[in-house]
Amino acid sequence: MSAGYFITGTDTDVGKTWATVSLMHYVKQQGKTVLGMKPVAAGATWRHGQLHNADALLLQQHSSCQVAYELINPYVYEQAVSPHIAGKQHPVELNVVFDCFKKLQAQADVVLVEGAGGWYSPINNQQDNSDLAKKLALPVIIVVAIRLGCINHAKLSFQAVAQSGLVCAGWLAQCVDATMLNREENIHTITAALPIPLLGVMPYTPQADFAFFAEQIDKAALDLGTFTP
Secondary structure, three states: OOEEEEEEEOOOOOOHHHHHHHHHHHHHHOOOOEEEEOOEEEOOEEEOOEEEOHHHHHHHHOOOOOOOHHHHOOEEEOOOOOHHHHOOOOOOOHHHHHHHHHHHHOOOOEEEEEEEEEOOOEOOOOOEHHHHHHHHOOOEEEEEEEOOOHHHHHHHHHHHHHHHOOOEEEEEEEEOOOOOOOHHHHHHHHHHHOOOOEEEEEOOOOOOOHHHHHHOEOOOOOOOOOOOO
8 A cells, every 4th residue: 555645734825735746756756656636625717617726736747647637636616715615515525535545545656635724724514624634544744834923833733733643744844935034043943842853944936846845855854665554
């Protein structure tokens, strides 16, 4: 059975997709095949009579092999609002996501699953991303947006993941603020505060360079063979 990780963030719009694609490139550099999955996505456009989300398409584009869009993104909503609101007429069902995930697992060495928003962001009226991660039983990687407030957000997110009972494999520093003061000191403070490894620091860039980002991931900190759900 292939390995996998659940990618969560300290908030919405923190760079989870860039981080996930960077991790996908890292996996490829280690000689393994990888597929990206974004089970729930809100904010989409119509293409050839079907809704497509830009982040999910990016994961599909950078996967090791081509798989049906519906497996990568089984729940896609047109409105760019919280999925529990956007999906009132077609709410997320965890068993459907789980079945898609198992099909992806059969096709690659590693499957990276990107959550929607933060750890407790709702995906339907009863469940949130933490429930999805627990259903998939994957170790978690936290993407921390390095900006004002990041220390508090990182601590809270780690505490929430730890309370869920899932393994937290580490965190990624995603530098999203070009003008942030004392960026390195903030990263150092988070590193000292969290009992999990810093997997890499993604520098601020106006445009993505995923091959470069992949080179920033610490090979000693992220062992792709360690976690097998």
